[in-house]
Amino acid sequence: MFRAKVVDIEQRAENLVVTLKADRSWKGEIPSQVIVHTALHEASCGFGFEEGKEYLVYATNEKGQQWETSLCSRTSEITNAEEDLSFLGTGTEMKDGQTEKDPADAGQEDEPDHVSNKNESSTPARLYAASGILIAGVLVALIIILLRRNRNVP
Known part of the structure; x- marks a missing residue:
């Protein structure tokens, strides 16, 4: 999560590449x-950044890949983010002079900075948990069906 001003917007294929x-x-x-990076259109969950405006950006940079945000994140123009800013507090002021290369560009020699995401390691665990719940539900349904069939047999 960071506060930033849009300095450039470039269209690449079906994405917008926004420099903040x-x-x-x-x-x-x-x-x-x-x-x-965000999708080109709102219909594809692309966030509608405007050059020169300031935003509170909720972006992910999983496994050191490119930063991404979407319409479904809490990203919003700073003037509409009062509730979030109040909850977040003062945050950390940025150091001048730090820049990041776009990993989508050729070379990728420098690994981009990575913001740790607590949900990164838990994603497989969530998948396993959801699968387990689904399997347990199917087993319960099968047991109920078998018990009902056994009651109807003389």
Whole structure:
């Protein structure tokens, strides 16, 4: 999570590549210049950034790949983020001079900064838990069906 001003928007295929100048963060260390990808259209959950406006950005950078955000995140124009800012507190002021290269560009020599995401390691665990619940539900349904059939047999 960081507060940033849009300095450039570039369209690439079905994505918008948005360059932001960040001045404050709330989770981990991020560079002062951040390149965020979002879908091109709102119908594809793309967030409608506007050049020159300031935003509170909720973006993910899982496994050191490119930063991404969507319409479904809590990203919003800073003037509409009062409730979030009140909850988050003051955050950390950004250091000048830090920049980030877009990993989508050729070379990728420098590994981009990575904000740790507590949900990264729990994603497989959630998948296993959901699968287990689904299997348990199917087993319960089968047992009920078998018990009902046994009652009807003389």
